[in-house]
Amino acid sequence: MTATKYPRIVTGTHGPEEGAGAGTPWPDDVPPDQDDTWYPLRDDPWRARRMEYLIAGLWGITAVCGVALMVVYWTGGQTQIEGGLLVGATGALGTGLVLWARFLLPGHDVTASRGHHVSSSQERAAVVESLSRGTDAMMSRRGFLVKKVLVPVGGIFGIAALWPLASLGPRPGRYLYHTKWYPGARLVTEDNRAVHVSDVMVDGLLTVFPEGYIGDAASPAVLLNIGGAAVQEPYGEQGFEVESGANGLVCFSKICTHAGCAVSLFNVLSMQLICPCHQSTFDVLQGCKPVFGPAPRPLPQLPLGVRADGYLYAKHDFYQPIGPGFWNRGGDNQYFPKVSS
Numbered sequence: 318m319t320a321t322k323y324p325r326i327v328t329g330t331h332g333p334e335e336g337a338g339a340g341t342p343w344p345d346d347v348p349p350d351q352d353d354t355w356y357p358l359r360d361d362p363w364r365a366r367r368m369e370y371l372i373a374g375l376w377g378i379t380a381v382c383g384v385a386l387m388v389v390y391w392t393g394g395q396t397q398i399e400g401g402l403l404v405g406a407t408g409a410l411g412t413g414l415v416l417w418a419r420f421l422l423p424g425h426d427v428t429a430s431r432g433h434h435v436s437s438s439q440e441r442a443a444v445v446e447s448l449s450r451g452t453d454a455m456m457s458r459r460g461f462l463v464k465k466v467l468v469p470v471g472g473i474f475g476i477a478a479l480w481p482l483a484s485l486g487p488r489p490g491r492y493l494y495h496t497k498w499y500p501g502a503r504l505v506t507e508d509n510r511a512v513h514v515s516d517v518m519v520d521g522l523l524t525v526f527p528e529g530y531i532g533d534a535a536s537p538a539v540l541l542n543i544g545g546a547a548v549q550e551p552y553g554e555q556g557f558e559v560e561s562g563a564n565g566l567v568c569f570s571k572i573c574t575h576a577g578c579a580v581s582l583f584n585v586l587s588m589q590l591i592c593p594c595h596q597s598t599f600d601v602l603q604g605c606k607p608v609f610g611p612a613p614r615p616l617p618q619l620p621l622g623v624r625a626d627g628y629l630y631a632k633h634d635f636y637q638p639i640g641p642g643f644w645n646r647g648g649d650n651q652y653f654p655k656v657s658s
């Protein structure tokens with residue numbers, strides 16, 4: 318295979334390294350009569366026309382793949398088929414563009430020395446004019462390809478490419494600010510057993526949910542019995558603990574504020590909850606303030622109450638958003654004002 322079939326114009330007496338020299342008009346070594354309207358198939362209209370049809374066929378494949386992509390997606394989607402169609406669509410589109418640039422657009426390589434030259438206004442105007450000649454050649458001489466094929470195909474494929482935006486689902490709205498805990502919700506275990514104030518032994522841990530919402534991803538909480546240990550409840554969270562005889566019960570969101578793993582390890586010696594994912598450590602006696610690891614803020618605490626029959630309930634939803642999220646980057650927000658004591 319030969320290196321190139323097209324004229325490569327290498328001009329000038331200076332090598333690129335040598336430069337034209339400061340103040341030397343440029344391009345002093347590019348022939349003024351060079352033909353910048355030349356393109357490889359210019360002198361063979363029949364082959365040029367065939368090339369147009371070939372490119373149009375390729376872009377037709379793009380359109381067909383785009384429509385098929387929408388249909389497959391709409392009817393439930395199949396990842397491998399969608400991937401194949403995407404490859405087909407973009408491959409055909411790119412191949413057509415390459416063929417167009419290679420055989421039907423004017424241009425050839427021009428090598429000229431540059432040096433420290435700064436272009437004059439006439440030279441800049443000449444470049445603009447040369448570029449617009451190329452644009453004319455692209456837009457007007459190839460009207461069939463541009464207007465009848467590329468524009469509609471681009472539209473179809475553009476819509477097909479936007480189709481997967483539907484997968485983003487509904488807007489979250491205020492959902493991110495709330496869990497399923499509600500005032501009066503009884504604490505229940507994963508097997509739907511209401512939690513009595515005496516159910517958790519001192520130093521024990523129990524995973525609980527709001528009654529009626531077992532398994533809700535945002536609502537799991539850990540109920541801890543810290544015995545008679547003194548708790549420093551943060552401002553705004555006083556009274557969230559329940560004391561009953563020798564039991565001191567506190568309840569925190571189980572969703573780690575770093576990346577959302579389940580906080581499930583309780584070190585009773587240090588009274589710390591530990592997230593197994595990246596070892597964020599929360600001091601239970603200080604309102605689950607993070608004392609080690611990447612978690613940026615405390616685990617939100619659930620305000621507890623005890624009914625007359627001894628069963629535990631939530632007085633309210635968490636007063637802080639649970640888990641990791643955009644609120645980490647701001648201070649308090651309007652949806653979660655601090656609770657007054």
Ligand code: FES
Binds near residue numbers: 574592593594
């Ligand atoms: S998710 Fe808990 S420390 Fe990273």
